[in-house]
Amino acid sequence: MTGTSQKSRRELIQRPKGTQDLFGTEVERWESVESLCRLHFQNAGYQEVRTPVFEHTELFERGVGEGTDIVNKEMYTFEKSERRLSLRPEGTAGVVRAFIEQGMARWPKPVKLYYMGPMFRYERPQAGRQRQFHQVGLELFGLDTPAADAEAILMAMRLFEQLGLPNLSLQINNIGTAECRERFKAGFKALLAPILTQLCLDCQTRYGSNPLRMLDCKNPGCQAIYAQPDLQAFLQTDFTSEDCQAHFAELLKLLDALKVPYHRNFMLVRGLDYYTKTVFEITSTNLGAQNAVCGGGRYNTLVEDLGGPETPAIGWALGMERLMALVGELPVKPLDYYLVTDQHAAAFDLAEQLRAQDYKVEVDLSGKGFGKQLERAAKLNARQALILGSAEVHSGEVQLKNLASKEQRVVPYALLLQGNPE
RNA sequence: GCGGGUGUCGCCAAGAGGUUAAGGCCCCGGGUUGUGGUCCCGGUAUUCGUGGGUUCGAGUCCCAUCAUCCGCCCCA
Structure with a gap:
């Protein structure tokens, strides 16, 4: 064997960046967590849906949102006979597409689905983040009730309790409808206009494009500004409509009754465009910088935006790699x-x-x-x-x-x- | 795309410019071809991620490059 062919062999047997080989007891741990998820969902009447790993690129552009980093710079896109296709960067868009295409809108409401499988995003790998990663997700279509929100959140929380995950925190917020946010943006921008130059460049850009995302900024200077009493007072007045506020209050009442602890996080906004009203994230201090093990929220206009009938919905996804990092030892079946x-x-x-x-x-x-x-x-x-x-x-x-x-x-x-x- | 850490056998790892690159685990063979995990013996890196350079001499110094880990951005 020559030197050059050895070198190319070396490269050939190197897995692509941000991917993982799973084997041995690690696979057994995944399998037992996956079957626990299945059982948990099936017992509550959720059915599995398996959609393609790639979809038309436009689906994600319209679904996830053209302004998001996910579609702007993180998708694996390729062309085949004049069609633009992308490896799915998340699960909801594909499930919504299937919901519409398969006529599930005419099924008895609500339609309760779950999915699990690989997702793909072109990002620099770090702790808890890979280019091919795996999500387990749940979607509940057809209802816009606080009870639907509560069940979706409860499904996640109880699953994590069964798995014994340590140091969890449910962060929850109400971001209202598109109209609510327009109202919010106007007031928010008015407050910030005089001190705009004190903010970081990213925030100044977002001021024009997506002011809500400014709240996510990690810059200490910006955070200090957003923590100021007048801004906090404005944030916490709840800029959303009476209907949104009543919906959210009812949800919190249900969570209280069920003894699900939560933290109302006025700063919680989410990176995908489709969310409305309730948004939430479940984080753990036992993870690295990427500390969210689960995230989701309500998306009342997405089905319609993608060409389906007006259908409210709520859903979430959890990251399997992050979940497995929190799951302790699991029994392995011994050889009899x-x-x-x-x-x-x-x-x-x-x-x-x-x-x-x-x-x-x-x-x-x-x-x-x-x-x-x-x-x-x-x-x-x-x-x-x-x-x-x-x-x-x-x-x-x-x-x-x-x-x-x-x-x-x-x-x-x-x-x-x-x-x-x- | 940017910043930092790390790269010596499948795994852990010694090695601080100078003869043939320790050791442990795993693996393989034998002691023991119908009785094990203990024990004993033996085997497994012409080479230190890769490519250049400095030097009489480089795993050890310099440069580049690749990979990986952690962080930023963003998200599950």
């Missing part, structure tokens, strides 16, 4: 039997019968001596070894050996299959 054998036909037959009884069983395939096979059984931490040689096949028995106690005895097949003769 390791089959030591030089009689493979009989061994496979026995293994299959045991597996049918839900035992975890491995058959040695090496053809090596029984000593080496037992060595492997011990390395795999098998509870028991089953030794099945020609003598045992002839007598219809098997040697059952407890690898911890070293006890070994002869057991007829039939007895072994009747129950665990430990």
Whole structure:
């Protein structure tokens, strides 16, 4: 092999930046969390929806919003026979597209869906952020009630409680409708106009494009300005309409009754354009700088914006990588039997019968001596070894050996299959 | 796109310009071809992410580049 081909091989076996190989016990942890999510959703009447990993680029441009960083600089976009397609950077747009295209608007209300799968954003990787990452999300279509908001939030909070996540905080806010925000922007800009030059350049840009996002600014100087009493007073007067305020108050009442602790965060705004009324984020101090494990909110105009019938909705998504960083140890199914054998036909037959009884069983395939096979059984931490040689096949028995106690005895097949003769 | 940290075997890791690049774990083979995890013996980096440069001499110094981690931006 020449030097250059070695080099290209080295590059070939290097995974793309911001992607991850998942294997071994880590995959088992993911699987058990995923099945817990499924069960949790299904028990509450949510159905899984599986949409494509790529969609027409325009869907995201119109859905997520043309002004957002996600569509401006983070999408993986490619062209194929005159069509612009993008790897999905988030899940809601695709689910809404499916909702419209599959006629779910005519299903009995509400329509309750969940999804899970990979998402793609072209960003610099850091703790809790990758280019291919995984989300689990929930969407509830057709209702604009505080109860719908409460259920969506409760579904997330109870899931995290079941998983025992540490140091969680539910941050919640009401950003009202588009009209409410126009009213807000006017007042907010009027207050800031005299001191605009004291703000950072980013905020000065946002002043013109998206004033709400200014509140998210990490610049200490800007934060100090936004923390000033007169501005806070303005923020906390709740600029939203009476209807929005009543909706939100009712939601908080429900959360109180359910003993779901929350923090009303007047500074919480979200980066996607489609949110209305309720927005929330669930953060943990056990994560790095990217501390949100779950985020979502109400989006009452998105279905219509994408060409569907007027349909209010609320939803959220959680980041699996961030979630898994918070989930502690999970039990791994142990190996019940390791089959030591030089009689493979009989061994496979026995293994299959045991597996049918839900035992975890491995058959040695090496053809090596029984000593080496037992060595492997011990390395795999098998509870028991089953030794099945020609003598045992002839007598219809098997040697059952407890690898911890070293006890070994002869057991007829039939007895072994009747129950665990430990 | 910008800023900082780190790159020596699959993993952890010694090595501070000078003979053949420690050690541990894992893996493989043997001691023990029908009885294990302990133990013993042996094997596994012509090479230090890559490419240049300085030097009589470079894993050790310089430059560039790549990768990775953390942070900014933004978000799950």
